[in-house]
Amino acid sequence: MEFTHINEQGRAKMVDVSKKEDTEREAVAIGSIHxxxxxxxxxxxxxxxxxxxxxxxxxxxxxxxxxxxNIIPMCHPINISGCDIAFKIDLEGLKIDIEAKTKTVGKTGIEMEALTAVSVAALTIYDMCKAVDREMTISNIMLVKKSGGKSGDFQRNVDR
Incomplete structure (x- = not known):
């Protein structure tokens, strides 16, 4: 098996994407905070x-x-052309659902940016509310959609 992020000395490296074609890419990630x-x-x-x-x-x-x-070691810096975050308050489930949509045109994907957006949004909610509720739980952060690039499209069926 050949590892893509390991150099000839067995150490971490950032993959060279310079020869890849620029494509329009989009990712959607979700998560919840209870x-x-x-x-x-x-x-x-x-x-x-x-x-x-x-x-x-x-x-x-x-x-x-x-x-x-800056926080995910092998992530390439990319030009984000769009990022939007939506919240859905679920009083019955005692949670806030978070969805992040990210877009770019480039040589590498934008999935990590969508996942990071959801994670940081949830952590921000925790930080702002911890004085009244230290038992909050962040869960189910996942990629639900990805389009563009060499590996093609991905779609996860999720019931929230």
Whole structure:
């Protein structure tokens, strides 16, 4: 088996993508943060002392997507042409579902940016609400869609 991220000395390397064609690429990732009913209600009412939780989490998620190559060792820095994050409050399930859509035109994929955006958005929610709920749980972060590039399209069927 040949490893793509290992050099001849057996050490980590970043893959050379210079000969790959530029293609339009898109990725969608999802995740959830579970919390107490009181926490969700306070987010909805805007009574969390640190401010508008979902607005800050949206900005945090976008910043996370843009910072992906700084925290994931073998990730290439890429030009992100778009990043959007959506939140769905689920009072019955006591959770907030997070979805990140990322786009680029380039030589390598944008899946890690979408996954990082969801992760950072969830962590931002945790940070802003931890004073009222330290039992929050972040879960089910996953890639649900990917298009473009040599490996083609990917679609996961997910029931939320």
């Amino acid at each position: 919390m107490k009913r009181e926490t969700i209600e306070r987010i909805m009412e805007g009574t969390i002392k640190k401010g508008d939780v979902l607005s800050v989490a949206q900005v945090g998620g976008i910043m996370g997507a843009k910072s992906t190559p």
